[in-house]
Amino acid sequence: MDDTQWRLVKLETRDAFMNMALDEAVSESVASGESMPTIRFYKWKPSAVSIGYFQSLKEEVDDNFAKEIGADIVRRRTGGGAVYHDNKGEITYSIIGQEKLFPKDLIESYKLICGWIINSLTLLDIEANFAPINDILVGGKKISGNAQTRRNGILLQHGTILYDLDVETMFRLLKVPKEKISDKMISDVKQRVTRVLDFKQVEEAELAQALVNGFTDGKNVYEEGWTAKELNRARELAQTKYATKEWNYMR
Amino acid sequence: MPNGKVVKARVNFSDKIESVSITGDFFLYPEEKFGEIEKVFLGMSAAVDEKKLAEKVQKVITENGIQVFGAKAEDFTKAVIQAIEKGLIEATEGN
Numbered sequence: 001m002d003d004t005q006w007r008l009v010k011l012e013t014r015d016a017f018m019n020m021a022l023d024e025a026v027s028e029s030v031a032s033g034e035s036m037p038t039i040r041f042y043k044w045k046p047s048a049v050s051i052g053y054f055q056s057l058k059e060e061v062d063d064n065f066a067k068e069i070g071a072d073i074v075r076r077r078t079g080g081g082a083v084y085h086d087n088k089g090e091i092t093y094s095i096i097g098q099e100k101l102f103p104k105d106l107i108e109s110y111k112l113i114c115g116w117i118i119n120s121l122t123l124l125d126i127e128a129n130f131a132p133i134n135d136i137l138v139g140g141k142k143i144s145g146n147a148q149t150r151r152n153g154i155l156l157q158h159g160t161i162l163y164d165l166d167v168e169t170m171f172r173l174l175k176v177p178k179e180k181i182s183d184k185m186i187s188d189v190k191q192r193v194t195r196v197l198d199f200k201q202v203e204e205a206e207l208a209q210a211l212v213n214g215f216t217d218g219k220n221v222y223e224e225g226w227t228a229k230e231l232n233r234a235r236e237l238a239q240t241k242y243a244t245k246e247w248n249y250m251r
Numbered sequence: 252m253p254n255g256k257v258v259k260a261r262v263n264f265s266d267k268i269e270s271v272s273i274t275g276d277f278f279l280y281p282e283e284k285f286g287e288i289e290k291v292f293l294g295m296s297a298a299v300d301e302k303k304l305a306e307k308v309q310k311v312i313t314e315n316g317i318q319v320f321g322a323k324a325e326d327f328t329k330a331v332i333q334a335i336e337k338g339l340i341e342a343t344e345g346n
Contacts, residue, residue, distance in 0.1 A: 053282055056274040059259065079321075081256075081276035106280075106320065133278070133320050150280060251274050 004101060006221045009040040011091065011208045016048035016072035019092070021237035024077065025230045026096050027154045035227065037097030039215050041208060044085040044092065048072035049173050052080040052147065056251045062175050071173060075248045076158075078147035080134065083160060084170040089195070091208060093117075093215070094158040102155050107132050110148060113157050117144055120161075120214025124207070126199045134159075141194035162195040163207055256321030260330040264338045268295045271331060277321035284315045292331050297339065304328045 014022070019042055029035040048071055049061050057063065060082040061073050085092060095113055102109040114130045121128045121138070128138045136144035146159030196207055226234070241247050258275035262268050271292045279285055291308050309324035311317070 052276050054273075054275055054277060054279065054285065056259070056261075056272070059274065077282075079276070079278035079282070106318065147278070149282065151282075251272055 004097075004220060005036050006097075006216070006219050007036040007038045008212065008216060008221050008223045009038060009225060010212065010223065011041040011043065013043040013045045013087075015046065015238075016044055016050065016074040016085070017238040017242040018234055019044060020050070020074050020076060020242045021234040022226070022230070023094050023096065023156055023158060024237050024241075025233040026094075026226075027151070027156055028233065029227065029230050030096050030098065031152050031154050035230065036222075037101060038094070039221070040094045040096075041211060042092050042094075043087055043090075044072070045087050046070050046072055047087040047089075047169075048074060048085045049082055050074050050076050050085060051082045053077055053149075054079055054251065055082060057249050060175060062173055065172050069169070073248060074242055075250065076147065077151075078149045078156065078158065080145065080147035082174050083145060084166075084173055085160065086164070086166050086169070089164040089166055090160045090162050091204070091211060092158060092160045093211065094156065096154065096156050099150055099153050099155045106148070109155065110134050110146060110157070113148075114144070114146060114159075116215045116217075117146075117159070117161060117211070118214075119217060120207075120211045121196075123210040123213055124196065124200050124202060126196065138194050138199065141192055143194050143196070161207070161211065162193065163204055164197050165193065165195045258322045258326040258330045260327075260334040262292070262331060262334045262338060264297075264335055266296060268292050268331075268335070271334075273327055273330060275322060275326075275330075277319060279320075279322075280318045281316075284317050287311050287315050288317070288327055295331075297335055299332065301328055301332060304332075 026038050051057055051060050053076055066073050111130050114136050117136055118128045126138055128136050131137045134146045135142050144159055144161045148157040256277045261272045263270040271289050273289055288311055291311055305325045305328040308327055312324060
């Protein structure tokens with residue numbers, strides 16, 4: 001990986017469908033050699049829920065409430081669980097590159113990429129550790145969840161880093177009946193989940209910069225945006241796949 | 252459980268399974284081969300040997316080079332059997 005050139009696309013904000021469509025469009029352009037392996041950071045506007053490839057949308061998400069508050073719902077290409085992407089509460093990353101750049105063993109590859117997140121948190125004086133398969137914990141509580149897929153020789157891993165957390169909205173979106181939300185439940189979640197702001201009062205921009213530094217340290221990196229082809233392909237995928245009922249309500 | 256993964260199933264069942272949908276927050280590769288696991292349950296009747304069925308699922312997993320993280324053949328099998336039992340209970344209560 002030493003002489004690999006990485007493209008870095010810095011923090012941008014798009015809707016759920018374009019965010020997922022870009023992951024697929026860029027996977028295609030990296031596979032064809034038109035683009036370099038890519039590191040991207042992004043936020044979601046409107047706030048959104050992404051569900052794992054094998055999850056049932058209606059079982060995991062209160063889609064009526066999502067509609068009420070204008071939150072998007074999108075199915076990912078990757079497995080794993082339902083994630084609330086709070087526009088004000090997290091930063092998401094994607095790594096897209098040829099499989100050969102990463103360890104063949106799945107857990108080792110998660111460990112490698114999660115290591116970059118751990119480096120980033122270290123830059124903020126936050127001590128984190130990798131919990132197989134795909135979590136990063138601080139003091140035993142989850143600060144980052146990650147998901148990976150490998151298709152057509154391309155590895156895509158994406159995940160979130162929790163900056164802040166709106167537990168109430170998350171509970172309502174992720175199908176926890178109102179009657180069941182007790183103080184105990186909220187404190188239970190708070191026992192299992194943590195966020196950057198619990199450790200350090202930083203601006204979100206500082207977290208974004210720490211992530212750039214942690215991910216690019218030791219790498220040959222150049223900063224660039226998307227090609228016109230990637231954007232057009234992403235728009236097409238967003239419209240014909242990721243924003244459609246067929247895709248999202250597939251299960 | 253913090254790292255516990257969940258597997259659920261829905262079945263369309265008359266006297267045998269006509270369709271099945273297994274869902275959960277597990278990881279499975281390659282994703283396209285997931286249908287091979289669901290296919291195992293089609294045409295099944297309610298009277299099943301859970302252990303034998305799980306072995307059948309495991310065989311499909313192995314033969315197709317499928318890797319699963321967060322779920323095992325036993326979990327898929329249990330989820331489908333629970334869905335059948337739930338359906339039978341609901342059908343009875345509906346009468």
